[in-house]
Amino acid sequence: MTSLPSQYEIRILGPEHEEWARAICIHTNLFHSPLWPVVYPENKIQRAYQTFQASHYLMKHQIDSGKSLGIFDKEYQYKRPESAATGGKLYWNLEDENATESDLAEQMDFPLVSIAMAYDGIDELDMAQIKPLIAKLPLFETVYHALEERDQRDPASWKPTARGQVLMRNATNTVRSYSGCGLMRLLAEEMMRRSAAEGFRGIQIESISPAVQKVWSNPPAPFKGTIISQFHTTTFEEKDESGEVLYPFRPANVNISKIFVDLQS
Structure with missing residues (x-):
C-alpha cells in the first residue's frame, strides 16, 4: 500500500468546502474529461458557469452526508494574499463569459486539490433537484439510464435497507495541476478502508474515466470490485421518434461503467 505523501492530508469535506469541491468537479469535467468536452464542445465557459450553479444540490447532498473526502495540500502557495487570509477562496465571476479555461483554473485559489464525493445510499437523491443539472448536460441522464438498463442484478441483492450499508460514489476529480500524482487512487482506497471500518458492505460508483474504472474495479485486498454494467460511447445507440438510429x-471514445466494490468478506 502506497501511503499519502506528507505534503497532503485527507479530510472529511464540510459545508465550507462545497463551492471549492463544486468548482473542481465542474472544471475537471467540462474541460478535461474524456466525455463532456467532446460531446459538448461549444460554449464551454458558459456551460461551466451554468453547471456550477445547477450542481449545488448534488454536491451539498454529498457533503451533508459526512461521507465525502478531500485531499488538501498542506504546502499550498496562495496566489492572492486575500485567499491566504481566509484559508482559500474561489474567484469565479459567473458573468464573465470572456474568461478562459486557464482563467478559471487560476481563480481556484484554495488548498483542496482532489475530491471523492459520496453519500449514504439510504438518502436517495431528489431527482427534481437534479433536473436543472440534467438540463445543462442532457447526456448526464443518458449515462445513468443506460447503465441502469444494463444492470442485471436483483435490486434486493444490493440496495440498502438501512443507514450504513451501501455508499454511493458520485464525482471523483483532481485539480488539473495535481493530476498524475496518484491522488485519486489514494483517496479511493482511503474511502474504501474508512467505509469498511464503519460497517458499510459496499460502494457503488459510475465511471467515465479509464483511470477511475481501473482503480475501483481492482481494489486492494480484501475488497473486491465488479463491473456491474458498461457501454462504449462509440457503439452506444438509441432511436429517435422516427426510428432513426x-x-x-x-x-x-471511452468506456462508461458502473462498479460495485464489496467491502466485507
Whole structure:
C-alpha cells in the first residue's frame, strides 16, 4: 500500500468546502474529461458557469452526508494574499463569459486539490433537484439510464435497507495541476478502508474515466470490485421518434461503467 505523501492530508469535506469541491468537479469535467468536452464542445465557459450553479444540490447532498473526502495540500502557495487570509477562496465571476479555461483554473485559489464525493445510499437523491443539472448536460441522464438498463442484478441483492450499508460514489476529480500524482487512487482506497471500518458492505460508483474504472474495479485486498454494467460511447445507440438510429456520445471514445466494490468478506 502506497501511503499519502506528507505534503497532503485527507479530510472529511464540510459545508465550507462545497463551492471549492463544486468548482473542481465542474472544471475537471467540462474541460478535461474524456466525455463532456467532446460531446459538448461549444460554449464551454458558459456551460461551466451554468453547471456550477445547477450542481449545488448534488454536491451539498454529498457533503451533508459526512461521507465525502478531500485531499488538501498542506504546502499550498496562495496566489492572492486575500485567499491566504481566509484559508482559500474561489474567484469565479459567473458573468464573465470572456474568461478562459486557464482563467478559471487560476481563480481556484484554495488548498483542496482532489475530491471523492459520496453519500449514504439510504438518502436517495431528489431527482427534481437534479433536473436543472440534467438540463445543462442532457447526456448526464443518458449515462445513468443506460447503465441502469444494463444492470442485471436483483435490486434486493444490493440496495440498502438501512443507514450504513451501501455508499454511493458520485464525482471523483483532481485539480488539473495535481493530476498524475496518484491522488485519486489514494483517496479511493482511503474511502474504501474508512467505509469498511464503519460497517458499510459496499460502494457503488459510475465511471467515465479509464483511470477511475481501473482503480475501483481492482481494489486492494480484501475488497473486491465488479463491473456491474458498461457501454462504449462509440457503439452506444438509441432511436429517435422516427426510428432513426442515433449515436449521441460520438465522437467521444471511452468506456462508461458502473462498479460495485464489496467491502466485507
